[in-house]
Amino acid sequence: MKDIKELLPHREPFLFVDRIEKATDEEIIGYKKFTDKEFFFKGHFPDYPVVPGVILTETLAQCGGAGISLLGTLGDSLFFLATIEKAKFRRQVRPNEEVCLKIKNLRVSSRMIKQSGKAFVGEELAAEAEWLCLVGDSK
Numbered sequence: 001m002k003d004i005k006e007l008l009p010h011r012e013p014f015l016f017v018d019r020i021e022k023a024t025d026e027e028i029i030g031y032k033k034f035t036d037k038e039f040f041f042k043g044h045f046p047d048y049p050v051v052p053g054v055i056l057t058e059t060l061a062q063c064g065g066a067g068i069s070l071l072g073t074l075g076d077s078l079f080f081l082a083t084i085e086k087a088k089f090r091r092q093v094r095p096n097e098e099v100c101l102k103i104k105n106l107r108v109s110s111r112m113i114k115q116s117g118k119a120f121v122g123e124e125l126a127a128e129a130e131w132l133c134l135v136g137d138s139k
Contacts, residue, residue: 002070004017004020007065007069008065008066009138014058016058016059016062017030017032017059018030019031020066020067023067023070023071025105025108028066028067028068028105029100029101029102029103030063030066030100030103031098031099031100032101033096033098033099034093034098034099035096036049036096038051038095040055041095049095050092050094056093056126056127057084057129057131058081060101060103060115060117060118060131061115061117061133063101063117064105064115064117064131064133065133067105068108074113077136078136078137079113079133079135079136080133080134080135081131081132082112082131082132082134083131083132084130085129085132086128087127087128088127088128088129089127090128091121091124091126091127097121099120100119100121101119101120103115104116104117110135111134112133112134112135113132114131115131115133116128116130117129117131
């Protein structure tokens with residue numbers, strides 16, 4: 001598989017996908033290990049660090065975008081998050097836990113990407129959401 005930095009325009013400290021394991025027209029599977037060095041743990045929360053829900057949602061969307069990029073169906077386009085729906089947080093994600101991201105492609109066109117996804121730690125569901133990204137020109 002390609003290096004994640006070839007698939008996403010994001011860079012540290014805002015790159016939240018380590019690798020893509022599978023990318024098909026129907027499903028994308030990727031992974032992110034949140035190490036204890038993540039910038040947000042210093043303030044969220046110092047005595048009990050957890051990954052913020054907004055970061056988990058961004059992680060799902062980045063995984064979806066990386067998978068679409070790997071498929072190559074939209075060329076060098078950029079994807080801009082436009083809506084988030086049905087976001088639910090079921091389990092805290094703590095430092096040094098790896099999250100498995102399972103994304104479903106609901107609709108992909110030259111103008112928009114509609115996806116849903118679930119984030120798991122082991123077998124436990126940590127977060128889920130649906131989102132819509134608008135497709136823009138990278139030039």
